[in-house]
Amino acid sequence: MSTSSHAPAAHGHDAHGHGEHPKFLAHHFYTPEQQLTSAKLGMWLFLAQEILFFGGVFMAYIALRFFYPGTFLAAHEHLNKLAGAANTIILLTSSLTMALAVRAAQVGNKKSLINNLIWTILFACAFMVIKYFEYSAKFEHGYLPGKYYHGHGIEGAPHVFFGLYFTMTGLHGLHVLIGIGVLAWVLIRASKDEFGPQFYAPVENVGLYWHLVDLIWIFLFPLLYLVR
Amino acid sequence: MNTFLLNAVIAQAAGGANETTWMPVQASTVAADTDWAFYFIYWLCIFFFVLIMAAMGYFMFAYKASPGRKTSPVKGHHGLEIFWSVIPSLLLLGIFWVGFKDWMTLNVPPEDSLEIRVTGKKWSWSYAYPRFGLAGENTLVVPQGQNVKLIMSSQDVLHSFYIPAFRVKRDVIPNRYTVLWFNATKTGKFQVFCTEYCGQDHSRMLSSVVVKTPEEFQDWVDNGGGDPLDPDYGKPQPPVVVGEKAYVQACAACHSVDGTPRVGPSFKGLFGKTEEFADGSSVQVDDNYLRQSIMEPNAKIVKGFAPAMPSFKGQLKDAQVDGLIEYIKTLK
Amino acid sequence: MLAKLQAFYEKYGPDYVKEVLAGEHDPYGNHISALPVYYAIYGALLILTVLTVAVSYADLGPLSLPVAMLVAIIKASLVVGYFMHLKYDTPFNVLVFFGSLVFLAIFFVFVMVDLNSRGTLVAEQENFSIHRAQDPAEVKPAFVTPKNSDHGGGAHGDKKDGH
């Protein structure tokens, strides 16, 4: 009667394992409906927690921008706006392909599900590649965070701005990496034909997580790169 | 140099009149209001506490379990519940108002207050009186009955300047000024604590406020400040020591004692030396020459130095000038 | 529950792809939007991105922050509403999402109330100007940056130096 043990989802909060009959229903749930709605509510609570987690970093941004308005305006000129815009478009496209993947799972279209998942992972990797080039450009100019800053030509406290820049984009990048890992895990399970109209909770939850990562970048991009 | 615990004990014993079980002596103008607020809340809490505990005690006694005892089916009582929600809310609003009205007086220093700069650093306090050009360690001397405004900052970590007898406290932050004011009503010595945890000797970062009558305070300022709680304070000090203190305060900026010339010539080996002047004349350095160059520095300018020395007439007392000369004599 | 599932499966068959399912619901009642909806939203997001970048080049002065935030909020609501299906979701999930935003707003508002009103009553308690009082009597706004040791501190720091 014990469920076949599946590696818990990276966040482990969506439904998992296959109960007795039908096979996707965990033993402690009474109906598939209960399992899916629990999984989604669990995911939304996890997203609420992520929003507050990133909210702390945005609070730090607001406070430090209040302390150093001059430095922030001067320092953000040295960010590569083109790379930022490109990353935004890449993430939006990956959000589209993710949404299409979830829809494909809902209607049981396995081929489209796998294609979209692959596209999403590819776009995510493209995002990280661009980020890598951005970071290496900054390291050359000496715009390192905190006490390692040895850039020139920016008056005020530029190390604070770059400290914050690397913290925010680094944290976001870390979440993109986690996203890639989780997407790969869902891709493997999709290729084993586990998802269909009757059981697609993991795909939906990973989709929600990925859209949140995109959401955070939607706010990060203007605040860091564009705002005058 | 920390105030040792022992001598603090002797001075602190002079607690003073209105010290209650809960509150230390009231030694500043705001102390009475804070204590009134404290006791207002105190008696209100005692009343409610006794009320609740009496009710609980009675219920505990009267409704002890016994076999077959039936219990009341009451599930709630809207009237009572509203009553005991509204009444505490109103009382709490009253308490907030009591706290808020003193908060303004506690926080806004009057215009005419004597400004003193306080600096906290790891485990000691230092004070400066910009108006009198005095600085001191460990003991804050303030006049009685006059508004005193402390402008405080820290040199390393957070500290907090707390005088229980005056009911005032304010954190001391490295990157900003924080201000605290009081008007001491009683003379005597009052304990100062550091109440924001600051590391190893946080519990030794003690200091004292000595409140003097305005006349005593003026005398204290006139003879150059110093730490009244210091054991050898006030006793006539040998001129050389007075001289050295005066040197540190007035001359060290431009005259060195190790021979290197600065804005002015060095004091090392000065006494008895024949000094050559800009106008070609020269004289052997003796008491009169030194006194004259302190009082009217531009009368004789040493060759190669600019006439940049201000006159110290009226700023240095005779005892300090004599002390200076004795001190220069010792610099061979 | 399972009967409904079987019916749904027979009707659409396993390799079902193109059928426009605008407004169709899967057996759990979860909403499935039509394909054109996704592409429309995607297009709108791209346009808004281009708009944000354009706005940043046109120098709006003090208005640039609110406008950028407004556009970001519109983009975010599109993603949340349509891609994350919050528009068709149960009310409690919507409450959870907006609840977290409310608590975030509480955090922002109260901290900014403090930061803004620090110097109001007592001038010296000016907000955030780097004053390191080495010599108690004299204050120089020394600010430690690793390399360039020119005077830092925000606008407040420039205007305000020691007494």
Next chain:
Amino acid sequence: MTTATDTISAGHHEAESHGGSYLDRKGVLSWIFTLDHKRIGLMYLGAVSLFFLIAGLLAVAVRYELMTAAPDLVDGNTYNKLFTLHGAIMVFLVIIPSIPASLGNFVLPLMLGAKDVAFPRLNLLSLWIYFFGASFMVYSILDKGLDTGWTFYTPYSTSTSTAVISATTGAFILGFSSILTGLNFIVTIHKMRAPGVTWTRLPLFLWAIYSTSVIQVLATPVLAITLLLLIIERTLGIGIFDPAMGGDPVLFQHFFWFYSHPAVYIMILPGFGVISELVTVHSRKHIFGYKAIALSSLAIAIISFLVWGHHMFVSGQSELASAIFSFLTFAVAVPTAIKVFSWVATLYKGSIHYNTPMCYALVFLFLFTIGGLTGIFLGTLSTDVHLHDTYFVVAHFHYVMMGGTLIAFVGGLFHWWPKMTGKMYSEFAGKLSALLVFIGFNLTFFPQFIMGSQGMPRRYHEYLPQYQTYHLWSSIGSFVLAAGLFIAGGALFFSLFGSRKAEKNPWGGISLEWETTTPPHEHNFHGQPAVNCGPYDFPEIDHTQEKAHA
């Protein structure tokens, strides 16, 4: 006291259990990889009790040092490490997980009539995250210790050489265990209620756990980001909180207290839930004002996010912000007052059985009322200027934390111990421990109120001799308190090896957890239990009087 347990009150059908209890499966692996909420609850209980012992001994060491004014037992730095580790272990490892993770994990699914929590594997993951985080804390104890105080205030925490990074990483990881447990409980309460268990028939313990979980999910992430920024600040010096690098220490205090004040409600709300259960079951009476207590739990959960500034009245926060925070602090006091009044009113016309859980509940009411009332002194602006960071604050938060949550935790343990272990503890030892804890507690912390308002600052290693007598009484009291707690622990622990078997429903409780076997078997219930009456409709309630009262 045994009520007639065979008359299963109306509305529950529960076939007599066959099969063994959840404790039957042996083998270490069955514990390490268990998905059973009951076993996970027991493991949390073991870990929490162990850390409570460690932190308690640290407290006794601190009190022993403070018996004399002079610093004779340990030097300054060691003393700072003693009180810091006492604080950090108590807060992060003991009091936050104590009731929700141990009692909550065990009792919540039973009370709901569910087979398990919504995400059993996530529950196990939370347990392992807790152990992983705890290992960091233990490492920082053994490494260089921690001397920043549990509050990690910058710039001291960014300049001290002690093990701040490992301790903050530990707290960061423990935060996620707390978040995931809260998330799990919210989904379980929403989605896994047995038929008939409507929101108004939910036992008040579950309302309290629900409100706690809301705070856990919404507040703990801000602690996570604060500690993460502190770690980055220490390593890269990015200048957000450290003034030497251009940051603002008061901003750190805002970040820290935005979590830490709701955290004190994470600690006390489950205690309220336990007391609501104890007071009703042991006085055989319906709770007084069910809706008021349930909604006040939620109200506390929400308002607790608005009041954190009252920790910073004298810390350089602006006067306007302090006034706003002080005003809102009084708003959060009202729901707490309503709860205390309702509990006392529940005793009215009850049939009070003075067994150990009830004794602890009454001790809670006494101590928590003092704790709550003294909080008003600290929420008022002018008195807080005098009282902040003195021993008055130390006494206040020990009265509400120790006197509130810990006493409720021990009371809850005694209450559900028969159901958890199938063994009965000795009533005499339990009541004796309650008495000793009551006397010891007041002796320890009441002198600290007076000493604090007389100006004795907190976290002092050596103090002025005028506070000597207060400290002496406080230290003696702490030894009595420690003795009381050891007796309580002993009574429970040795009951495991005792012969006394517990009945299925020793207290005659009628919420769902008392319907299943003692100790419950692995899947809690056979088939789906159903409920058609409230959690407090005891047989002793005389409904004939209802016409008179209606």
